[in-house]
Amino acid sequence: MIGSRSTSPRTTTLVCALLMLFGGTEAMAVEEPDYTVARTFPDFELRRYPPHAVAETEVAGPFDEAGNQAFRILAGYIFGDNRADTKIEMTAPVSQRPAAGGGERIEMTAPVVQRPASGTEGETFVVSFVMPDRFTLDTLPEPVDPRVRLREEPGKLMAVRRYSGRWTETSYRDNETGLLRAVEAAGLKPLAAPVYARYNSPFSLWFMRRNEVMVEVAETGAKP
Template sequence: MAVEEPNYTLVQSDPDFELRRYAPYLVAETRVTGDFDSVGNQAFRILAGYIFGDNRSQTKLEMTAPVTQTTAEGTGERLEMTAPVIQRSDGDGTSGTYVLSFVMPAGYRLDTLPVPTDPRVTLREEPSRLMAVRRYSGRWTRSNYLEQESRLLRGIRQAGLQPIGTPRYARYNPPFTPWFLRRNEVMVEVAEPSAP
């Protein structure tokens, strides 16, 4: 069964990463505190409640991918309360505050998405961005993620690209998917390359 993902255009393919230009898309997100390896379960329950009908209109939304996770440090963004999961953290990355997001199905606008009843859920639009993305399989562990993040950052710097902001961890499969079949990605926004 195909799961909807955000639209992007492949700009460049490199052995260590893909350069993708994402179109704007909507997310439902929540902030949770804990260690990198366990916050996903906590946030998933909150966000799954929203898409499975815990909203004012009791509307059920289709599951999309990815679920993203990133550190909350350095975002400097205030989210407006409106009516997939990304994870971010602060501190040393082992324990801290993370932002996890579910991508919302296409066809909605911020003003047409169901209004969350849980105050921990906020809705916002991700703007169009140029993202460097490294795809990998394996377990959902901090050590696996950090290894892939390091390879991504090294690869984009070698390609002459400048990362912007905090890397994101994206998971595309349900927890029952065998670890060796999982699609994971680490992604980071990059500055527009200067013209030659």
Template sequence: MTLSTTWTTRVWLGAVLLLSGALAMATEEPRYQTLQTTADYELRRYEPYRVAEVEVRGDFEKVGSEAFRILAGYIFGDNQGGLKIEMTAPVSQRPAAVGTRLEMTAPVTQHQTEAGTETYVVSFVMPERFSLETLPRPNNPRIVLRVEPASRVAARRYSGSWSEARYRDEERRLLHALQRDGLKPRGASVYARYNSPFSLPMFRRNEILVPLAD
């Protein structure tokens, strides 16, 4: 086993163990204000927050593993200065076309750019104590650090499977409810995960997040 392989293995195993605890406890999430609650969704106003994100190509249900290894390496010290960064929630995934990258927090979000293409952006939310200037620069050039601006978002929460079929079903329900209520989406839906892969599906907090036009 080479040194590089050993490092990758340690990062992957360490991140999985940390994710099991940190995301289950959801120690920190982006700040938001609840504006309205309906039977189908919650209307939120998010404050700006920082993210670390990476673009990956592949199957909807498999790209998360590749992205997670890259981002976990960054927060475990693969950055200029070797600083370790605490895990937050959620981890998010979304289509790359929207241009919103990912950070290491919870949930994890995923989305697809266009029909027929399979490029996704996966993000980790960065802890609130960091500004964009004080976040350590990643050694991996694929990782992008950026500020997610303040936004109004419709969030639909559900438990259970992380399958694409379940995600698409919940997304359809949310988009139908927004159309009914006269709310217009702005950009692609985001798939957010707040729990570890080892959590029982019935106890998982999953969300579909749809940015809205103001």
């Protein structure tokens, strides 16, 4: 509670960083990855994303806490904790996916069957920041923190379901299930584990938040 205890310098720095990164996102433009809408379905949108660079880190812990742990690490990188002491502007979304099998192409049922149960100690996630379009993998500054890795995300065809509300695992799982069912009904085949994407500040009102669940799908197979 404000005023009831002292705040550590580390906590104050993190709060300031979050405010600087996200505090004005509802009032000013924040860069997002380019994409084209290939087709619109009743329950999801089919988007084609070109290749783009990301900074990511892997963290262990419950679903609802993984994003916060990873944010501290990645925020340090874009705030200048890199070999060039370069500050990098924040973009959206911040994405989160299961570490096991998340980057590999897998069968339709694998995203549901293979993910660990909620809250298990062995649960591991990869959390990513999309890098601004002005950077390539070759021009991004080298991270100082070995937990941060830079990677080029290849171009993909993604089925995307958008929803609002709080950042809870229950809400995400409900929408993940809805997306996978809708994708199957449309005759599309998922190729990897679903990704959780968050676009807004932790300080934004819950009912104004933009959240998405995304899954890569094969190029062919959609029903007319």
